[in-house]
């Protein structure tokens with residue numbers, strides 16, 4: 001794929017994430033504002049699972065926002081440093097195409113990525 005293709009591909013992924021994010025945000029606000037109707041069987045298990053649910057939504061929202069930031073970084077690279085796109089920001093080797101397809105905003109090759117993850121865990 002050439003840069004124009006990647007750009008288009010990123011646009012599609014960006015739109016997908018934005019739509020998903022919008023949906024989750026409206027779900028999250030519904031969860032917060034909705035009056036909890038008094039249930040006949042108001043047991044704790046129910047409340048607990050609701051809490052887990054909104055926590056899960058919040059985590060997902062965070063993950064999507066990070067994804068969007070990464071995508072914008074990729075657009076920035078395409079625009080300003082096209083020669084660096086699809087190249088590892090650490091070792092500047094070309095990033096595997098399969099990896100780029102799964103994650104077109106990837107900054108690092110799989111090797112450097114694994115290294116970074118490892119050092120994060122040590123901390």
Ligand SMILES: [Zn+2]
Pocket residue numbers: 088089090091092093108109110111112113
């Ligand atoms: Zn690398």
